[in-house]
Amino acid sequence: MENNITGHTRLVGLFATPIRHSVSPMIHNTAFQELGIDAVYLAFDLGVDRLSQAIDSIKNLEMLGANLSMPNKMAAVPMMDELSEAAKLVGAINTIVNHEGKLTGHITDGTGFMRSLKDKEIDVIGKKMTIIGAGGAATAIIVQAALDGVKEIAVYNRHDDFYTSVQKKLAYVQENTSCLITLHDLEDKSALADDVADSVLFINATGVGMQPNIEASPIEDFSIIREDLAVYDVIYNPRETKFLREARLRGAKTANGLGMLLYQGAAAFELWTQQEMPIEKIKPIVE
Numbered sequence: 001m002e003n004n005i006t007g008h009t010r011l012v013g014l015f016a017t018p019i020r021h022s023v024s025p026m027i028h029n030t031a032f033q034e035l036g037i038d039a040v041y042l043a044f045d046l047g048v049d050r051l052s053q054a055i056d057s058i059k060n061l062e063m064l065g066a067n068l069s070m071p072n073k074m075a076a077v078p079m080m081d082e083l084s085e086a087a088k089l090v091g092a093i094n095t096i097v098n099h100e101g102k103l104t105g106h107i108t109d110g111t112g113f114m115r116s117l118k119d120k121e122i123d124v125i126g127k128k129m130t131i132i133g134a135g136g137a138a139t140a141i142i143v144q145a146a147l148d149g150v151k152e153i154a155v156y157n158r159h160d161d162f163y164t165s166v167q168k169k170l171a172y173v174q175e176n177t178s179c180l181i182t183l184h185d186l187e188d189k190s191a192l193a194d195d196v197a198d199s200v201l202f203i204n205a206t207g208v209g210m211q212p213n214i215e216a217s218p219i220e221d222f223s224i225i226r227e228d229l230a231v232y233d234v235i236y237n238p239r240e241t242k243f244l245r246e247a248r249l250r251g252a253k254t255a256n257g258l259g260m261l262l263y264q265g266a267a268a269f270e271l272w273t274q275q276e277m278p279i280e281k282i283k284p285i286v287e
């Protein structure tokens with residue numbers, strides 16, 4: 001590999017644990033090299049116990065910024081000088097931008113999701129969507145969809161210990177956007193069928209169906225899926241979950257989580273560099 005690191009090279013860090021499996025260093029370093037940007041992206045295996053020291057380093061080492069993944073996305077919020085509108089509503093960040101010593105926290109998962117819809121020519125603006133799940137990925141999607149002008153979102157979650165806090169969170173997002181957001185128990189199958197019937201997009205934002213449980217699915221009755229419905233699964237391992245396979249067999253347009261993964265990275269890259277990520281060069285890394 002050609003060595004382009006100089007005395008001017010700036011650092012971007014990824015703070016998470018576990019982290020050694022991440023494709024993000026490959027994505028961002030390829031993009032830096034492709035565009036001739038004098039920066040490197042390195043992964044640091046650390047959790048909440050060392051997070052505040054790591055975040056101080058962004059200022060002390062004049063880093064461009066950082067990415068955060070589990071378990072650091074919520075813990076970093078109070079350590080920021082500023083938050084983007086979406087980060088405030090989600091209550092979590094995955095990207096930090098250092099602007100002359102001032103740190104701004106962003107969440108790019110939702111923007112990544114919305115950009116991946118454009119790629120697939122799925123138009124949900126001014127329309128209704130139904131989403132299963134109300135965890136980290138789902139909340140980022142719901143917030144960005146609401147901010148971007150989706151008219152109505154029906155959220156389905158299992159009735160677990162978090163249900164009441166999810167209800168409060170969604171009410172807060174609704175108050176701060178012009179989107180109508182409703183929460184339902186995933187067990188309420190007739191309500192789910194009605195909401196999916198009115199929706200243009202149906203999303204699985206749970207980990208149900210992920211490796212190694214690839215025959216699991218968040219729904220059992222696939223007759224609610226119709227040909228003119230778009231169906232999205234945030235999971236990318238496997239590339240086609242049972243949920244997506246059944247949707248495809250019913251003629252629906254389908255999309256897996258690779259687009260969201262790619263474009264959340266692109267959005268972070270653009271925040272650090274003010275340059276567009278060379279998507280076509282990066283796609284083969286994640287596919």
Ligand code: NAD
Nearest residue numbers: 133134135136137138158205206207210234235257260261
């Ligand atoms: P999380 O733990 O924050 O939330 C999990 C959600 O799934 C919750 O709503 C929970 O109630 C629901 N759930 C869990 N088990 C369930 C079950 N058996 N039946 C019904 N619902 C169930 O997790 P998260 O961070 O939101 O991640 C969810 C999925 O999204 C994971 O598969 C993760 O890999 C994926 N993800 C993908 C991207 C991407 O870029 N494509 C980004 C983030 C997360």
